[in-house]
Amino acid sequence: MPTKLLKFKKGYLLLREDRMNHRKRRLSNVPNGPSVKFLVENVHTMEELKMTGNCLKGSRPLLSFDKSFDESPFAKVMKELLSQVFCTPRHHPKSQPFIDHVFTFSLLDHRIWFRNYQIAEETGALVEIGPRFVLNPIKVFEGSFGGAVIYSNPNYVTPSAHRRSLKLAAAGKYKERKEAKANLKHRIAEGPAPSNPLDDIFQTVPPEKAKGKEKLLFRRKR
Template sequence: MTTEPAHATIEIGKGSERLSRKEGRERRRQGKMAAIKRKRRGGLAVQAKKPKRNEKDATPTAKRRDMAEEAEEEDRDRIPGPVCKGKWKNKERILIFSSRGINFRTRHLMQDLRMLMPHSKVCEMKNCNKCIYFEAKKKQDLYMWLSNSPHGPSAKFLVQNIHTLAELKMTGNCLRGSRPLLSFDPAFDELPHYALLKELLIQIFSTPRYHPKSQPFVDHVFTFAILDNRIWFRNFQIIEEDAALVEIGPRFVLNLIKIFQGSFGGPTLYENPHYQSPNMHRRIIRSITAAKYKEKQQVKDVQKLRKKEPKTILPHDPTADVFVTPAEEKPVEIQWVKPEPKVDLKARKKRIYKRQRKMKQKMNSGNTK
């Protein structure tokens, strides 16, 4: 039994050139990439096929002219292949992934973001220059990392109030893969940390120009508004008739925690002083409810002590009987005659009904005899 060596050779092409399997695979990959580039440059435009000339079966000049005219007519009616007007230079790739323990709402949010951004992928970190990472903690808190890899910066947010595309509230519908418009609140230009976040959001959520998976249409808007020290994300569809906006989804709120100089770490550039962790928020709510319960218990204890205290007897106030008027004394009357009993009409009707029923039964029995 023979075994094949690690670097086996095979023959490729017309010649007898011997290549290793790895080199053959590399050459096939380069051929596919070259074909894709030719398609992007408009290499699919079909040209008129010239008839092959054969010396033995040479056709007359008239027939050749007719064939050329037919080919020209076919070219006029045929739609040419897509021709790229420019070169895809901004090759942004977004990595969207999550940690373990996410719920169904977070999973749907990730799928919505992947569908809205055609340049997002699930691939290795070395092939991506931007990253969206969802981190779930305690199966109830969701954090989002926006990172520019490998040199940074990166920002960490707490995600709140998540609504996905599948909900019935989102009635809009836009073309998949179309280019979105990015609308930012004017407050993004007032503070330096918001200006940094604006540039990071533009690079992540905008579709690169001439991207092969994008469509040449603009029919929806991504809005980023700042309210209550949070960033509110909304997605609206542009209706062609009257240029009105209909919300599509998803929607969520980003509460900024920190901005780091590096990717997923490094020196802290900014820390939000208004941020309150979910654990602290739940702790405050529990303390408020506990304080209400303690207050009720204290009120009950005070009431019990008041009931146990001896009652103080106040002296009689002579002025309290000033306005009291004695009632007139009525003579005592003794009734010697027994009152007549009250007639019960219901019982009387029952007795009459029974009597009539007996009479009918007797009459019926006499007739039968």
């Protein structure tokens, strides 16, 4: 199970991949906490996206959070931890003294959506650089990388449970198809439906085929 620990000014970022290639990420404020555990979803690299945006190596990013991060205590904790991890430390020896890109964090569908944009020097417009990823919060712990659980996401569904629900849905559709096929065979075996004598009430003979008294039906009155 590959694991990587990244150190920042006020916290740590732990990346871990399990045997089913599920990427887990932990953000932690050291040494006293709190820390958050995420499931990383929908990762798209810069090489894969091939966006037109670009930024200089070592430049500082602006951090942009939507207003949803100020609407609940849980979201405020997320905002603070993300700020500590992704913000460039002051006077960092490997950082450049200018800003040319923006990290945006959006809280939507109980997940955190990350985007990286270049700030165009001429117009100030935003041009996406990449990468993209989604953080699905699992739990918030009181301590650093552990401790009491102070928040648990009620909307979180484990990948194994999601796969199981997809398999059950596929099995249900397969069962419905088999039952429909069996019912069709049963109806064919029973033969055609009995005829209804009322079906012939409104059937008339064409004039050219009328014979005997049937011709009186088509004779015009003078």
